[in-house]
Amino acid sequence: MRNVRMLIAYDGARFFGWQRQDGFDSVQESLEDALLGIFSKHIVVHGAGRTDTGVHALGQVANFHVDTVLDDHRLQRAINAHLPPEVVVRRLETCRADFHARFDAKGKRYLYLIWNEAERSPFARHHAHFVRERLDTAAMAAAARHLVGTHDFTSLASSGSPRSTNVRTIRAARLVVRRNRLAIVVQGDGFLYNMVRTIAGSLIDVGRGRTTPSRFAEVLAARDRTQAGPTAPAAGLYLLGVRYAEPCFGGRAPGRS
């Protein structure tokens, strides 16, 4: 049995998230249905991480096991031919037999996209979060820098998701501004549930002047979810890439998509 890993992009707007659920369209089901169409049997696809309803991906990673004479290139083309237009396999390669997209993941990179203009965009409505008020991007960038490092991120996690520890390491957090589009890019070893969307909501509060970068640092230190900003909508969130210890998909840096 070959172990095959894929780099996947999807438009989350029409899916109820990554994970297969009876009666709801999911990205995982789309991929498993494509494999069913090719191999006439159910093959489980393991994703690096679940994404919620409406969340997009440019660099989701998933693997599955299959016995086939198709080489990697033909297998990728066959899967893409069976997928709906909202999902595409960007890269595909046979990997070591014990590679597991989720268990081997060492970190992830997310982008949160904000459309900051006087009027909403007809093109961005499912693919960015629209904020009408002019945002103070310098203040947002200053606040974002407080995220970097190893912290207890309880303040920025959705409540009701108890874990052994809420300590995570954020390796990079920056704001990229291109005219009216603001992108919050966050890279870390792990993320708590809704953490990136709460980071985005909190940074937007800073940008609106409702709070300050130093107050944001205090909220982070307080380990109290009730003090942070709101959870920003799913439409702005993109899983950019998954990092592994080994180079994947011909990337120069490990796991960079």
Added chain:
Amino acid sequence: MRNVRMLIAYDGARFFGWQRQDGFDSVQESLEDALLGIFSKHIVVHGAGRTDTGVHALGQVANFHVDTVLDDHRLQRAINAHLPPEVVVRRLETCRADFHARFDAKGKRYLYLIWNEAERSPFARHHAHFVRERLDTAAMAAAARHLVGTHDFTSLASSGSPRSTNVRTIRAARLVVRRNRLAIVVQGDGFLYNMVRTIAGSLIDVGRGRTTPSRFAEVLAARDRTQAGPTAPAAGLYLLGVRYAEPCFGGRAPGRS
């Protein structure tokens, strides 16, 4: 009666073009329905130019006449509140009584967007034309330069649209390349039916190596539609702006959006 002009953006993917047609969703109808919702009467909206099914706009211009106490800002907000999410009024201003969006238009600017990568994009499927083969962008740019000037564009117009003359002036034609996205930007005093899409189809043929820049110049000179490339799909086409003799919407250059 006030004469009001609007700068409009729309996602053409779900419309059967700009022009009102019974039984089909159109952008014009969306705008007239919004005005109907606000003023409880039918008000005709005059667009600068018709766009076909699936064609997008970032800078369509339209005007209408209305008698209202709402100032421009409130009128714009009211219309946007009544429009579907696929259409937005980006700017709105009261103008001279005899301004007409179509008759006063001195030129238009279009963008044709090509997604040139090994795999299609889930995000670009209704908003760009996907071309898998690697395109020779230097050759495309060289061919595009032949468009500039005053020519008989019969070779690049859809047949079956007889006009008094097929002579038009193209003021600028260039190719903008950003990674895997290619944008053909064409600015001219007027365009024949399907002309920008045929320009795009012909330039893509050049990019594929099916023809050369000098052969493209010959085709243009031949005034024979059968020699040019195919008409590229509507999904890649955007009306960027309309030029008028007077400055509009606070723009520095006349009519630049």
